[in-house]
Amino acid sequence: MSKGNRGRDRAAAKRIVEQQKAAERRRRVTIWTTVGVVAVLLIAGLVGWGVLANQNKKTEASQVNTPSVAVDEGTAFAVGTGPVTVDIYEDFMCPICHEFEKQTGSTITQMVTDKKITVRYHPVSILDRASNGTQYSTRAAGAAAAAAVGGKFLEYHQVLFDNQPEENSDGLDNAKLIELGTSVGLGDTFAQAVNNKTYDSWATKVTETFSSRGYDGTPTIVVNGKKVEGPNNTLPTTEVFTQAVTSAAG
Template sequence: MSKDRKQQVPKVGKSGYKPQSNSSTMTYILFGVAIVVIAAVVIGGIVWSNNDGGEQVDESQLTNTALAIGEESAPVTIDVFEDFMCPACGQFEASQGQQILEAVNNKQLRVRYHMLNFLNRSSASGDYSTRAAAAFQCVADGGEKQDVIEKFHSTLFQNQPTEGGSTDHDNKQLAEFAADAGASSNTQACISSGARVKKAEENADAAQQTLAKATGGQVSTPSVLHDGKLVTLSDTWLTDLLK
């Protein structure tokens, strides 16, 4: 991403990133044209304007690749598609994360996370998105408490490497983040060894196909689905869903 395309960070966040379907490698572009300013004087927020030519995604496609937090009996379930290298996802977590967790802890909301990895090539190691997703999978598969999963998810975005930067976090550092979040020694060992990398790759591929179906091919992160349909992310999107 060239410096001359940087934009001022809005209240909710910048629009997502999407991989180029016609490239031989998984690259991305800043989907800046998707930012739509609505009623700026009255609302002061933004909307990620997503392609509405997609289809409703079947429930079976959403449960197969999800890492979930929240009660299964919660009245509202959302599917969140992210990449741990995605700056817009980091902004989404910073601006929306606390509200999401409050709704989860109040048993109003269940969140299923789907981690993509198309920003691997923007990381210094070339595979950070996948390894971070694998670490998150280890935490989820390790029987950790919900607050550990929540904290680890937030920690990865708070310590997000710079896209195109010269360094990122190795598996040992990811395991240390998990330890700080309260994860067990077994979970830390899972992360250090890269035990869930293959599974993370498979899940990322499946998640990208699922999101492509929901968006009509315009895959970008962060994206949210509710009842298998794409949600337009405004400054009131979650409040509206919880009504």
């Protein structure tokens, strides 16, 4: 092979090598550009998701209709004007709550009449899981809120327990909840609130507050900030409850 041919071959080989290096540089630039674009899109997506999540939370918060007559951060309905505060957290599907009402309800009523206590009833909905998907606890709590706004909380509270459905049943439907309201003197405004689920989101908020306060079962009875229970975390008897109130009164 002549020197001229060898020179041309070397030049051609050099061009090929340079072309390959240039192609490799372009490939790297393309890869990193793609990575950069993906990263930007991912960050934008995360930021967008965060903004949307915050907007959803604000929307949910704005949709909570707190009953105008609710007390204790909008979580309860107060009865009485006595110096000792009794908080009762209850679920309208809870049979033990009904048991406490039957056992100690008349004593509580007398203490209210005697102006010894102020009772704050907190309707919670921890037993929605026990109503076959109908969310009875939430609906009943929401209906109780509507009754409170209508000035008939205690009366409705009583008929709800008098007609308490069994756990793991469908619970009472809205038509029955409205019928019970009618029986205690509630009218169209109450019925509309039940059918429109006006206070259902409020019931969820009350339940969340209940949990944030460290409670997890119903009924939970608290006298002047102190939880009252029977032996071994059992339901307090009327005597134990009365002693707690007497002690709190000093």
